[in-house]
Amino acid sequence: MKWLVALLMISAMWQGAAASEEIASSPTLSRIASAGEIAIGHRTSEVPFSYLVNDQPTGYAIELCRNVIEGLEATLGLSDLKITYVPVTPANRFILVRNGDVDIECGVTTNTPERRRQAAFSYPHFLTAxxxxxxxxxxxxxxxxxxxxxxxxxxxxxxxxxxxxxxxxxxxxxxxxxxxxxxxxxxxxxxxxxxxxxxxxxxxxxxxxxxxxxxxxxxSQATLSSAEPYGLMMPPDDPVFVDLVNKELRNIYQSDTIRTLYEKWFLQPLPPDNRVLNLPLAPALAAIFANPEQYIE
Incomplete structure (x- = not known):
C-alpha cells in the first residue's frame, strides 16, 4: 500500500511540474496565472453564439469557452479562475486579442488564411456560408x-x-x-x-x-462563399496556449458535452424569448467534432 501512495505522490508531483513548465512557457498562461483571471472576449448580440441576456454574456460559444476554462483549471491546477468578460466588435476584436486585453475570443470569428497572420485559432466550432x-x-x-x-x-x-x-x-x-x-x-x-x-x-x-x-x-439560397469555420481566437505566437485549448476542445468534442451544447443552442428554445433556430447538426460539422485535428491549419 505504501508503494501505491508513493507512486501517486510522485505522479502528482510530476504533473504539477509539467503544468508549471507549460505555464512558464506561455505568455498568455503566465499572465492568467499571475492575475488569477482570464479575459473572455464576447459579442453583445450574436445569437446564438455570444449575446447578452440581462446584461450577462451567454450563448453557444460562451458556454463552450467556459467548458474549456474548466478543463484548463483542472489540467494546470489554476483553481477558481475569475472570468472577466470583455465586449468586442468586428472592428476591434483583433486589436484586443493582440494587445492581451482578451485571452480568448468566444464569438463568431471566421478562421481564414489572412486572419491567421493576425491571431491564432482553435479547432472549428461551427461552419457557415x-x-x-x-x-x-x-x-x-x-x-x-x-x-x-x-x-x-x-x-x-x-x-x-x-x-x-x-x-x-x-x-x-x-x-x-x-x-x-x-x-x-x-x-x-x-x-x-x-x-x-x-x-x-x-x-x-x-x-x-x-x-x-x-x-x-x-x-438567399445563393451563397457568396463556401462553408467556412468559426474558431475561438487567441493571441498570436503562443502555441502552448493554443495547443492546450485545442486539447480541451478535443475532449469536449469527443464526449457527450458537445452534442448537449449543440442541441441546447440550435434545437431548443433560446433565452430570453424562446425562439427556436431548429438547425440540426450538419454532417460536415459532425465530422469536425469526430476528428478535429484534420481541420486545423
Missing part, C-alpha cells in the same frame, strides 16, 4: 438579383471583401454600404434603406428569427 437577407416581397434569391441595388454589410467582416469581390468579378454595379453592426444592417433592410444585407447565414437566421415578422424576410 455567406448569404444575403432581403425583404420577401422583393423576390430576391440569386446573386444576379443584387445587380444595381444598394447592399449593406458590417464593417470589419470578411463579408465586405466577399461582396466587393462579387461586385468586381460579376460587374453587378452594386452600391456597397457599410454598417456599424449587424442589427443596424438588418434594420436598413427592414426599412428599405438597403435592398439586402450580406452576412454569415447563421447570423442572418438569428436576426430573422427575432424579427417581429420573420416571414417578411428571405435568406
Amino acid at each position: 455567406t448569404r444575403y437577407v432581403s425583404l420577401a416581397n422583393q423576390h430576391m434569391d440569386s446573386l444576379q438579383d443584387l445587380a444595381g441595388r444598394s447592399v449593406v454589410s458590417t464593417t470589419g467582416t470578411i463579408n465586405i471583401a466577399q461582396l466587393n469581390e462579387l461586385n468586381r468579378t460579376e460587374g453587378l454595379n452594386i452600391s456597397v454600404m457599410l454598417s456599424r453592426d449587424h442589427e443596424e444592417a438588418f434594420a436598413m433592410v427592414a426599412s428599405g434603406q438597403a435592398s439586402a444585407f450580406v452576412m454569415d447565414e447563421i447570423l442572418l437566421a438569428g436576426l430573422v428569427s427575432s424579427a417581429a415578422d420573420p416571414d417578411a424576410f428571405h435568406i
Whole structure:
C-alpha cells in the first residue's frame, strides 16, 4: 500500500511540474496565472453564439469557452479562475486579442488564411456560408438579383471583401454600404434603406428569427462563399496556449458535452424569448467534432 501512495505522490508531483513548465512557457498562461483571471472576449448580440441576456454574456460559444476554462483549471491546477468578460466588435476584436486585453475570443470569428497572420485559432466550432437577407416581397434569391441595388454589410467582416469581390468579378454595379453592426444592417433592410444585407447565414437566421415578422424576410439560397469555420481566437505566437485549448476542445468534442451544447443552442428554445433556430447538426460539422485535428491549419 505504501508503494501505491508513493507512486501517486510522485505522479502528482510530476504533473504539477509539467503544468508549471507549460505555464512558464506561455505568455498568455503566465499572465492568467499571475492575475488569477482570464479575459473572455464576447459579442453583445450574436445569437446564438455570444449575446447578452440581462446584461450577462451567454450563448453557444460562451458556454463552450467556459467548458474549456474548466478543463484548463483542472489540467494546470489554476483553481477558481475569475472570468472577466470583455465586449468586442468586428472592428476591434483583433486589436484586443493582440494587445492581451482578451485571452480568448468566444464569438463568431471566421478562421481564414489572412486572419491567421493576425491571431491564432482553435479547432472549428461551427461552419457557415455567406448569404444575403432581403425583404420577401422583393423576390430576391440569386446573386444576379443584387445587380444595381444598394447592399449593406458590417464593417470589419470578411463579408465586405466577399461582396466587393462579387461586385468586381460579376460587374453587378452594386452600391456597397457599410454598417456599424449587424442589427443596424438588418434594420436598413427592414426599412428599405438597403435592398439586402450580406452576412454569415447563421447570423442572418438569428436576426430573422427575432424579427417581429420573420416571414417578411428571405435568406438567399445563393451563397457568396463556401462553408467556412468559426474558431475561438487567441493571441498570436503562443502555441502552448493554443495547443492546450485545442486539447480541451478535443475532449469536449469527443464526449457527450458537445452534442448537449449543440442541441441546447440550435434545437431548443433560446433565452430570453424562446425562439427556436431548429438547425440540426450538419454532417460536415459532425465530422469536425469526430476528428478535429484534420481541420486545423
